[in-house]
Amino acid sequence: MTATPVSATLESGVPVSIVIVSRNRPEALRRCLTGVEQLQYTPFEVIIVADPAGIAVARAMHFAGALKLVPFDRPNISAARNLGIAEAAGEVVAFIDDDAVPEPQWLRHLLEPAQQPEVAAMTGFVRGRNGISFQYRARRLSGSGEPETLDIDPETPSILHPPPGGAIKTEGTNMAFWRDVLVEMGGFDPAFHYYLDETDLNMRLARAGHATAIVPLAEVHHGFAANAMRSANRVPRDLFDIGASWAVFHRKHLPAQDRAAHWAHLRAQERRRLLRHLISGGLEPRDVPRLLRRLDDGHAEGVKRPIASVTLPEKANSAFRPFPARARRSVAMFTRPIKLARDRAKAAKRALSGEIVTLINLSPTALYHRVAFDPAHAIWLQTGGIYGKSTRDDAVFRLTRRLDRLQREVKRVARQRGFGDDHRR
Template sequence: MTAIPVSIVIVSRNRPEALRRCLTGIEQLQYDTFEVVVVADPAGIAVAKAMPFAQALKLTAFDEPNISAARNLGIEQAAGDVVAFIDDDAVPEPQWLKHLLAPAAEPGVAAMTGFVRGRNGISFQYRARQLNAYGEPEDLIVDPEHPSVVAPPPGGAIKTEGTNMAFRRDVLVALGGFDPAFHYFLDETDLNMRLAKAGHATAFAPRAEVHHGFAANALRHANRVPRDLFDIGASWAVFQRKHLPEAERDRQWRRLREAERNRLLSHLVTGGLEPRDIPRLLGRLDDGYNEGHMRDHGLGALKKDAIEAFRPFPAQKRTSVALGSRPWHLRRDRAKAAERVRNGEIVTLISLSPTALYHRVVFDAQDAIWLQQGGIYGKSARDEPLIRLHRRQSRLQMESRRVASQRGLSES
């Protein structure tokens, strides 16, 4: 079957090194027909131009703190039948697009979303979620192995994760894309609600995984402690004006504000914030909420046809391999793994110590390898027993099977 042409849109601002890592991961994608659109500030554009495949990228300069406007610019550049989005502080698994696009053939499916792994590279940050009528996310149970289309709750929608989602381009254009009134936060939530109201279906593709790091930005530190809550307040005000009856808005806002206060207090307890930070941040939340009531919202017309013709990314067909290592041989084995990457392979390097240390996975941008470290007897999935007895070789095989579908490894 012919692959559906896909345009990947990456928005980046003030995080050039994160963008470099994201693009390094995208170079390993195993999908027949895709292009890459980067919408970025000057530092991000400079990083993109320095990549070895720079001529294959569509680059659009944009240096404003408005992710919705930036994404709309990306949509207008996108010439694929489907537009996929990934954050600059994320890295896709090599088989990401293959799995993400698998449900596209299902009748009525206009949107697709996958699972997101967090900082340790193993635990899930997000899996399947839906939105209730108030735009608030709720967990869903779906088949963890195979794609599924789930009906939205009454008045609500299916949640697509902003760092791992895709939409048919014609549907995005028909809906007007993202509303620039959402500078940050709730941007895809608003789109999800409009998709559901228009009768479009959304599919979960659980094997379409990305690794998301929550890199620091102007609104949060790298440890997720907030720096500013203005845009969160503003986005909730805009969302309420668009989707909630006026009689329900004050009650929801009181509940949301209390939840934000409790979140700040939890950071205070763990040392991330000082007492004087609490009133300042809550004041910014209130200022944003008040400003959001006056902010213009609405959707402009996106260009029906892409500004530029489809520009295929020169994806290299690669074999995926998993290699074992030990901590005292890791430096040597990393050098060997890096050489195999340069020779056109996707390499998973699993370094096991004779301990019960928890496992961690990271995509190392310097060597472009997938590095997993931990103990032979330690946890990888965090719901496993604290200690499990394994032989070294059986543990290597178990960990290889765990990521085989996402990374393109043989499952034998």
């Protein structure tokens, strides 16, 4: 079965530069770029700031000639992002991590509130590894830089002004800023090698009086790929940069008399986190003191790490290089486990021909649903049971007809994926 496809149209708006920083994750970058190719927005350009392996992957993509490639092989995400901003010729600069994939309508929704005069930054919701649950939604920052949950309308953009002493949080894997504001702010502070880099920028934006738009339907899927700091299961491998970043943050944003107490609070939080991983089997007993020592070593280094202002070019170093975005119809295909291999091949052919394909494979069970972007076939694959959960507030078991459930799942992601209102066999 197939849901009726929607006429292909590209949303047109302000020119956007997408910056993707990648290091030691070439296959994740390939997946991200495969998803970026399906974005239904124009005009945008793509800037890859990456190590040699990432540059090699980018050069192997069939649209490599449309990419701006910036070699960079140091573990400093702030410095890497600043290099991307320097090359960005779009009016807005958007950021997505290399281990994330955007929904096809990501930029369309993310840029919707951009023309509101008080808006300097935009951020969206982030789905986690199962493609269903939200990893991040709406958050603000306390005066000490810690995130706090916000309750906003889950369907429409919310334009928020910073709370007293705090800020509105943008999510590093799903955020955008007017380029002239980034230049005015001095971009990202390279003293934050990893962690708190966008938090620091959020606090500076707040002090300057800028508003941030939180756009729920601007979704990306974030897998939390492994890196030097954590495993793929989010088990800490090294806490040095977390300690260093907090020390830098304290020097920039907290009164001197408050820093020691807040650091003690944060250190206790990290210790509890390590103990939870120890109990769940992710860490061994000897790992806990080792990681806490690394946290303390990082903090000691961050106390004396140089903090320097950054000057970004008012005009980009290179001309805008529009990505060859292609207007694509979005279509949902329905299958069953026994027919999955056959229908996956059919879906791949349709994706190759220029469609955005969602393949929904439901069994007659109550299995929880999962959604993943399959880079090998360039399709969105949803699996689970006809009677199983696909949202947090679903019942564990819901009796329903197969076709009704399929139509419900299409409707659930219609605005993010680009479906219309008419879905039938």
